[in-house]
Amino acid sequence: MSTPSRAPRRLAALALGLTAVLAAPIGPAVAAPQTAAPVVRSAAAAPTVVDPGPQVSYQYDSAHLQMKATGGALPYKWSASNLPTGTLINASTGLISGFLRGTGTRTVTVTATDATGSAASTTFTWRVIREACPRC
Template structure:
């Protein structure tokens, strides 16, 4: 019986694969990252796009009527500073448009679905929605 080793053939295949892969990568990356050449004009540069903003969900809120609300909202990504807005806040609460802080004396009771939106300096906006339940205390002055 004769035995043959396949290492020379395998080595040649791997070498050919490496050369081919190098050629493909060089062709796809090529001039977009190359330095300017007098005959080709300026090099093409690619600016990284800023990530879209994302508003962090604070989770569902439960408060007692006549308590003071203090809920700082936060956002990530985008181009700070953000402009904040909110819809359907409990009665007596408001949001600071420059800091994102929701505060105020909660005067009404009930369950509300609140939507908070942050808009960055480029105009990109993101929002989050959560429920806020304000419970009427059985004895608010006891």
């Protein structure tokens, strides 16, 4: 004795269900209730410090280089290492300024730390040269 196949019954049930779905009126009366999606707050992306490119300045000129950063959580705290002699970075604004003394090429690293403690850095060269004719 062979067992009857269940496939025709499954197909018939599927066809009935599909017909019911397709025949149902569309509108707010049959729409699924809307629930508020949970708000997922991801951590802010770590900051990125914009590379200002190589800098060349004359000895005894004033320096004025505004550093920039993107991402992260404001405010940033700025720091720098190996700045040319006579310059400093404003920890609140990221402005490197001062009166350039001495000559030579330095590899400067500038770091921005955001409000969450995430930090990013950039490194660039800063060459301070003597003017060819300082009294011309």
